[in-house]
Amino acid sequence: MPFEVSDLAEMDAPEKEYLWTLNFGPQHPATHTTLRLILTLDGETVINALPHIGYLHSGFEKLGEHLDFNQYVTIVDRMNYISPLANEISWHHAVEKLLGIEITPRCKYLRTILAELMRLHDHLLNVGTTGLDLGAFTAFLYAFYQREKIYDIVESASGQRFHTSYTRVGGVMFDVNNAWVDKIRDFLKGFMPVHAEVHRLLTRNRIFIDRLKGVGYLSGEDCINMGVTGPLARASGVLRDLRKDEPYLAYPDLDFKIVAAKDGDCYARYLVRMQEMLESVKIIEQCLDNIPEGPVNIDAQTHIVPPAKPSVYRSIEGLIQHFEVMMPNRGYETPREEIYAATESPNGELGYYIVGDGSPRSYRARTRPPSYIHFAVFPQIIKGHQLSDVVAVLGSLNIIAAELDR
Amino acid sequence: MAMKDKPDNIFMTTLDAAASWARSNSLWPMPFATACCGIELMATASSRFDLARFGAEVMRFSPRQCDLMIVAGRVVMKMLPVLQRIWLQMPEPKWCISMGACACTGGVFDTYAVVQGVDRFIPVDLYVPGCPPRPEQLMAGIIALQDKIRHGGTLNGTEFAKRDQSNGPTPYDSDELIRIREANEKLISLN
Amino acid sequence: MSTAEALKAKFPEDELVFSEFRDNHRVAVPAAKLMPILSMLKSECGFDMLAELTAVDYLEYEGATDRFGVVYVLLNNTSGERLILKTFVNDPNPSLPSVYSLWKSADWLEREVYDMFGITFAGHPDLRRILMPDEFTAFPLRKDYPLKGRGERHNFPIVTRADS
Numbered sequence A: 001m002p003f004e005v006s007d008l009a010e011m012d013a014p015e016k017e018y019l020w021t022l023n024f025g026p027q028h029p030a031t032h033t034t035l036r037l038i039l040t041l042d043g044e045t046v047i048n049a050l051p052h053i054g055y056l057h058s059g060f061e062k063l064g065e066h067l068d069f070n071q072y073v074t075i076v077d078r079m080n081y082i083s084p085l086a087n088e089i090s091w092h093h094a095v096e097k098l099l100g101i102e103i104t105p106r107c108k109y110l111r112t113i114l115a116e117l118m119r120l121h122d123h124l125l126n127v128g129t130t131g132l133d134l135g136a137f138t139a140f141l142y143a144f145y146q147r148e149k150i151y152d153i154v155e156s157a158s159g160q161r162f163h164t165s166y167t168r169v170g171g172v173m174f175d176v177n178n179a180w181v182d183k184i185r186d187f188l189k190g191f192m193p194v195h196a197e198v199h200r201l202l203t204r205n206r207i208f209i210d211r212l213k214g215v216g217y218l219s220g221e222d223c224i225n226m227g228v229t230g231p232l233a234r235a236s237g238v239l240r241d242l243r244k245d246e247p248y249l250a251y252p253d254l255d256f257k258i259v260a261a262k263d264g265d266c267y268a269r270y271l272v273r274m275q276e277m278l279e280s281v282k283i284i285e286q287c288l289d290n291i292p293e294g295p296v297n298i299d300a301q302t303h304i305v306p307p308a309k310p311s312v313y314r315s316i317e318g319l320i321q322h323f324e325v326m327m328p329n330r331g332y333e334t335p336r337e338e339i340y341a342a343t344e345s346p347n348g349e350l351g352y353y354i355v356g357d358g359s360p361r362s363y364r365a366r367t368r369p370p371s372y373i374h375f376a377v378f379p380q381i382i383k384g385h386q387l388s389d390v391v392a393v394l395g396s397l398n399i400i401a402a403e404l405d406r
Numbered sequence B: 001m002a003m004k005d006k007p008d009n010i011f012m013t014t015l016d017a018a019a020s021w022a023r024s025n026s027l028w029p030m031p032f033a034t035a036c037c038g039i040e041l042m043a044t045a046s047s048r049f050d051l052a053r054f055g056a057e058v059m060r061f062s063p064r065q066c067d068l069m070i071v072a073g074r075v076v077m078k079m080l081p082v083l084q085r086i087w088l089q090m091p092e093p094k095w096c097i098s099m100g101a102c103a104c105t106g107g108v109f110d111t112y113a114v115v116q117g118v119d120r121f122i123p124v125d126l127y128v129p130g131c132p133p134r135p136e137q138l139m140a141g142i143i144a145l146q147d148k149i150r151h152g153g154t155l156n157g158t159e160f161a162k163r164d165q166s167n168g169p170t171p172y173d174s175d176e177l178i179r180i181r182e183a184n185e186k187l188i189s190l191n
Numbered sequence C: 001m002s003t004a005e006a007l008k009a010k011f012p013e014d015e016l017v018f019s020e021f022r023d024n025h026r027v028a029v030p031a032a033k034l035m036p037i038l039s040m041l042k043s044e045c046g047f048d049m050l051a052e053l054t055a056v057d058y059l060e061y062e063g064a065t066d067r068f069g070v071v072y073v074l075l076n077n078t079s080g081e082r083l084i085l086k087t088f089v090n091d092p093n094p095s096l097p098s099v100y101s102l103w104k105s106a107d108w109l110e111r112e113v114y115d116m117f118g119i120t121f122a123g124h125p126d127l128r129r130i131l132m133p134d135e136f137t138a139f140p141l142r143k144d145y146p147l148k149g150r151g152e153r154h155n156f157p158i159v160t161r162a163d164s
């Protein structure tokens, strides 16, 4: 008997009985951390996805109201833990803008190098785990070995391999030396062949392309309307990069390109990330060649940075100055003003909205977390794809749970 | 196991030693990785550090197949029920490592949402301090746990049944809770 | 015509307070006029992206007259211009119209502000708690909520070794 029209209408009714509800997470290997999705499935096709977040909400912003500008850097570190230094640089960028501090040229270059190293750090992990989730383990191991080398570089600058807490208001904790610069040069030499190797392993791999191409499409208009920034937006053809549009640090002096693609799918995002790594390498090389000599911190007379150690140990003025900067109830005057400042973190626009109330502590320290805004896009772009694509799309969005939930 | 019904005064030392030796060398970790420590856990398992050298590389994300839970990262209010449920789902014998300052004590996050140490709510066998612990340190922790299993383990897990008290600090010092409540009430009445 | 002039021309009788700090251009608007101003900014001045939406609790801020400030950071993707728009709401029942109809990114951002400050957004499609558990009753980022909470974090059953 042929179908009646009423049967068809029945099948299209929203509450069809054969729909499945699947709980995905919060403890699931492909989410890497703690995300939870409630998926509605029709067979293998995802009809609806409902994200539940907050499984790692630990009160970062509340802590920011109780710690001073230098102490809070240890907390912002832990926000995007794939690229900790990028957060620190962004946080102190905002603080320095609030206080009206112009950092020294050497510090600018140093921070630029570190920011770009963190971009490599982040994209390496993302590319590696995208492969891992789709079953390509080798690329992950290659990528992680390069990450270990970046850990070494960061460790020799700051003393900690993971959560460095390296930047300070008006400078950094310690200066670096030429041996450090040579170390980065060595790393870059070894990095290029590995990057090419990963390209050979993944980029034209039939399975990899089939799993990523055409999956998770996001149009340029949607990107803008939903606030998406960073590699995701650039993969959809939105040409926006704060390094060019609102230059900060040493970026105005450097020669580099914005990488973008038109397709807007997972494969395009992967390609954008791969290509951005090459641009980062170019930036780092230019910085290494031109890194200026001179002090790395601003003048201690401003009473914002502590004076050099010898003067603290040998003179009473130095000691008093150190005391004034360090004691929680002394500190420096801050303007009673509010500011929004953003930098281009590996994941997108990472901004801080700081309200100063005159004390060396922010009255409100709000983060604009790219992951939070990107994850809101997920339900829209997964609709109509297969269950197995959930993993691929999550990987390409690069959601970091601690930044998502704060 | 039929062994379960044996009276308490029968000891089987040789069997115990053999079973513990076998268990200690084939730990299957269940990575309960929530935050930054999870990335160090990944680093421990991947190139350069390679946890496989210690017979503990088979990371299984299903609690049913694991006997070592590694809690890596902070556990917050919304996550704790999940953690307890996963712990209850794991088959005996099982052990738990709390990795990182946050899982041990709450670490830098002494805030409203973060549980101040998972040992207040689930049993923990070994603490690995650090924020995050270096991979070497986690490996040292796993080796120490293997030692512990080898020396204290029994065939049918009688050593577990004895631990019917929580071994962490009391989940809350009940006076503290009362003090907090009183202070809050005072605040509310003031406003 | 700059954005400030366009705004002044369109809403001459309203109190728009313009200010500048470093490179931030800011404008404070009355809450009643929020929707018309935002839709005009979107349709006529090309602010096609809502980059950020957050709130500030001014309970302990010296000299503040209103309880909550809600901040909208708008971005014009063509010219790269940013505008920081601010409005104030007060207890009891702080409420604002939702801008979800203009920018979809407002969805989760408004939910977060609701979760953390208890400011409701009329017209939001799905205003629930997003970060805190559903059964949570307080609003943690308000200034009268203590940093260490009110003991909620201790409120769980204990699993011991013998019963697992």
Ligand code: SF4
Residues within 6 Å of the ligand: A078, B035, B036, B037, B072, B073, B074, B099, B100, B101, B102, B103, B107, B108, B130, B131, B132, B133
């Ligand atoms: S101990 Fe440190 S590294 Fe580990 S989860 Fe806590 S903050 Fe992150």
